[in-house]
Amino acid sequence: MENKETYWSENIRIILICLAIWFVVSFGFGLLLVEPLNAISLGGYKLGFWFAQQGAIYAFLGLIFWYGHKMNKLDIKYAEGSE
Amino acid sequence: MDELKLYTYIAVFSTFALYFAIAWWARAGSTSDFYVAGGGITPMQNGMAIGADWMSAASFISMAGLIAFLGYGGSVFLMGWTGGYVLLAMLLAPYMRKHGKFTVPEFIFDRYYSKTARIVAVACLIIASLTYIIGQMKGVGVAFSRFLEVDYGLGLGIGMFVVWVYAVLGGMKGITYTQIAQYVVMIFAYTIPAIFISLQLTGNPIPQLGLGSTLADGSGVYLLDKLDMVVTDLGFKEYTTSNLGGTLNMFAYTISLMIGTAGLPHVIMRFFTVPSVQAARQSAGYALVFIGLLYTVAPAVGAMARLNLMNTIEPTAGQNLVYDERPQWFKDWEKTGLLKFEDKNGDGKIQYTSNKTDQPIITTGSISGKEIVLLPNEMVKVDRDIMVLANPAIANLPNWVIALVAAGGLAAALSTAAGLLLAISSSISHDLMKGVLTPDLSEKNELLAGRVVMTIAILISGYLGLHPPGFAAGTVALAFGLAASSIFPALMMGIFSKKMSGTAAIAGMVAGIGVTMMYVFQHKGIMFIPGTSFLGDMGKDWFFGISPNAFGAVGAIVNFGVAFIVLQFTGPCPANIVAMVENMRAPGDCSAAHDH
Numbered sequence: 001m002e003n004k005e006t007y008w009s010e011n012i013r014i015i016l017i018c019l020a021i022w023f024v025v026s027f028g029f030g031l032l033l034v035e036p037l038n039a040i041s042l043g044g045y046k047l048g049f050w051f052a053q054q055g056a057i058y059a060f061l062g063l064i065f066w067y068g069h070k071m072n073k074l075d076i077k078y079a080e081g082s083e
Numbered sequence: 084m085d086e087l088k089l090y091t092y093i094a095v096f097s098t099f100a101l102y103f104a105i106a107w108w109a110r111a112g113s114t115s116d117f118y119v120a121g122g123g124i125t126p127m128q129n130g131m132a133i134g135a136d137w138m139s140a141a142s143f144i145s146m147a148g149l150i151a152f153l154g155y156g157g158s159v160f161l162m163g164w165t166g167g168y169v170l171l172a173m174l175l176a177p178y179m180r181k182h183g184k185f186t187v188p189e190f191i192f193d194r195y196y197s198k199t200a201r202i203v204a205v206a207c208l209i210i211a212s213l214t215y216i217i218g219q220m221k222g223v224g225v226a227f228s229r230f231l232e233v234d235y236g237l238g239l240g241i242g243m244f245v246v247w248v249y250a251v252l253g254g255m256k257g258i259t260y261t262q263i264a265q266y267v268v269m270i271f272a273y274t275i276p277a278i279f280i281s282l283q284l285t286g287n288p289i290p291q292l293g294l295g296s297t298l299a300d301g302s303g304v305y306l307l308d309k310l311d312m313v314v315t316d317l318g319f320k321e322y323t324t325s326n327l328g329g330t331l332n333m334f335a336y337t338i339s340l341m342i343g344t345a346g347l348p349h350v351i352m353r354f355f356t357v358p359s360v361q362a363a364r365q366s367a368g369y370a371l372v373f374i375g376l377l378y379t380v381a382p383a384v385g386a387m388a389r390l391n392l393m394n395t396i397e398p399t400a401g402q403n404l405v406y407d408e409r410p411q412w413f414k415d416w417e418k419t420g421l422l423k424f425e426d427k428n429g430d431g432k433i434q435y436t437s438n439k440t441d442q443p444i445i446t447t448g449s450i451s452g453k454e455i456v457l458l459p460n461e462m463v464k465v466d467r468d469i470m471v472l473a474n475p476a477i478a479n480l481p482n483w484v485i486a487l488v489a490a491g492g493l494a495a496a497l498s499t500a501a502g503l504l505l506a507i508s509s510s511i512s513h514d515l516m517k518g519v520l521t522p523d524l525s526e527k528n529e530l531l532a533g534r535v536v537m538t539i540a541i542l543i544s545g546y547l548g549l550h551p552p553g554f555a556a557g558t559v560a561l562a563f564g565l566a567a568s569s570i571f572p573a574l575m576m577g578i579f580s581k582k583m584s585g586t587a588a589i590a591g592m593v594a595g596i597g598v599t600m601m602y603v604f605q606h607k608g609i610m611f612i613p614g615t616s617f618l619g620d621m622g623k624d625w626f627f628g629i630s631p632n633a634f635g636a637v638g639a640i641v642n643f644g645v646a647f648i649v650l651q652f653t654g655p656c657p658a659n660i661v662a663m664v665e666n667m668r669a670p671g672d673c674s675a676a677h678d679h
Contacts, residue, residue, distance in 0.1 A: 018173060
């Protein structure tokens with residue numbers, strides 16, 4: 001029982017980290033901070049524009065795989081602990 | 084028959100033959116095969132199938148065109164339609180897979196122990212899915228009529244027949260394997276022209292990099308800088324900064340599309356086809372790999388198509404294209420009525436500017452700073468949907484590439500239609516009939532019912548594609564609004580709140596849908612009937628400037644708020660439900676199978 005609860009609270013912690021990054025790369029860099037970031041260029045891209053049309057998607061990808069990886073490790077850890 | 088038509092026939096009919104062969108090989112024998120493909124799909128296969136399921140005729144044909152004309156404002160679609168997968172992967176899919184049932188309304192029924200909740204969910208699902216299918220059916224009809232010059236109705240009929248064969252025969256199993264094939268067809272059809280065009284314009288074959296590169300004409304100017312300069316000198320908004328209705332509207336729009344994506348039942352259903360919770364998480368990642376491949380190419384296609392279009396009409400500043408010397412693709416699209424030219428000043432040349440008046444306007448270019456004379460715009464209609472379809476022809480690509488685009492567009496429309504049809508038929512045969520009306524239905528009869536319902540759904544959607552209701556254009560807002568304001572919050576609260584009760588969740592769903600629909604209807608007309616809107620369809624009347632399409636986010640907030648307030652007054656859910664939620668949240672068990 002206690003095991004299940006620590007597993008769940010660790011899951012919540014990982015989700016919150018992921019969603020914070022999710023928010024920053026899309027709503028932060030791609031929308032709210034787009035003007036200051038556009039002053040910086042990445043090749044021919046303005047940086048804010050790049051985040052909105054390219055970068056956010058790459059970050060989303062990284063986040064989902066990282067989350068899956070972390071959770072698989074947790075699953076193994078807690079499955080062993082309970083048996 | 085000319086070469087292009089011959090290639091197109093070969094491309095279209097060989098892909099159809101492939102889908103039939105797969106359908107025969109993967110036909111369904113049980114309800115588990117029919118609803119969840121037996122639960123044995125690998126994460127990578129599922130990711131590809133989700134990609135095809137999700138990317139519709141709108142993603143394939145319309146999105147790059149939208150971006151071409153909206154520029155930076157088009158980012159809401161790119162971020163919104165991909166960011167939803169982060170939410171799915173972390174907030175919904177793994178727990179719903181752990182629970183291990185067949186459909187979304189079934190999950191809602193179990194969690195909220197209420198037949199009313201199940202029926203509300205079925206209703207949301209059917210409305211959202213049917214409105215979506217109309218668009219797919221129209222896409223099939225249009226692709227046939229334009230590329231093969233077949234009658235629109237006949238094209239639609241052929242499309243209905245193809246879907247019927249593999250969806251009814253194979254159920255989820257057949258649909259999954261055909262969707263994998265359709266994804267491959269679709270992604271080749273989308274990226275090959277983009278690679279050619281990127282290579283032509285910038286010398287870089289990777290479109291994602293080409294968009295940030297310098298032009299290959301030796302000028303050393305970056306493609307996006309050139310595009311900004313060209314469009315602003317014609318009075319249009321700067322491409323890389325043009326906003327879509329203000330930052331708050333873009334914010335709300337993006338979040339509505341994200342939670343709408345995460346709440347679409349035909350996408351969620353696909354996560355029930357994999358064998359474990361780990362596989363469900365991984366499928367979301369693979370899905371985004373395959374979707375991201377198209378979605379990161381789309382902005383390059385949009386920008387490059389816009390630049391090519393501008394360059395065709397005005398090859399060098401002041402030297403406009405003479406109408407009688409217009410290229411063949413221009414004539415072809417004029418025939419469809421999607422491209423229209425009016426020689427307002429009678430000079431025989433084409434002027435394409437932002438000036439919608441009849442008089443020339445003198446102004447200064449916002450980037451070049453030089454004085455410009457904007458003659459009245461003579462390109463009176465440039466339909467954004469032609470950008471992807473005409474792109475290969477505008478760039479003078481070989482005929483086999485154009486033929487491939489036709490097959491790709493059809494694959495996009497058919498794969499999404501099949502997924503939606505399955506969502507509809509399972510919600511009726513499994514949730515409404517087996518779950519509520521006739522619980523003693525045998526498995527064999529349930530399978531038969533599923534097939535009959537799917538056939539009826541194909542006929543209805545075919546009819547709606549042939550006679551689109553007047554409100555069809557506005558219904559995308561309806562589908563996403565419903566998913567965002569009702570299904571997503573109900574599912575999320577069901578997992579993340581142990582206390583959430585059936586009464587409170589139903590109150591939240593009804594309030595969320597109510598607010599969203601009222602907002603859409605008051606600005607767009609009741610059921611989109613013109614003249615029945617009681618507030619204007621104008622920016623100044625919108626709540627904080629949020630457009631009706633972007634209002635799902637507000638509906639979702641209302642849903643969460645109402646549900647928690649009602650929960651305070653009516654008390655939490657029973658102990659057996661709390662135990663069920665705890666089980667959903669428990670560490671994933673690799674051996675968990677469908678307990679049916």
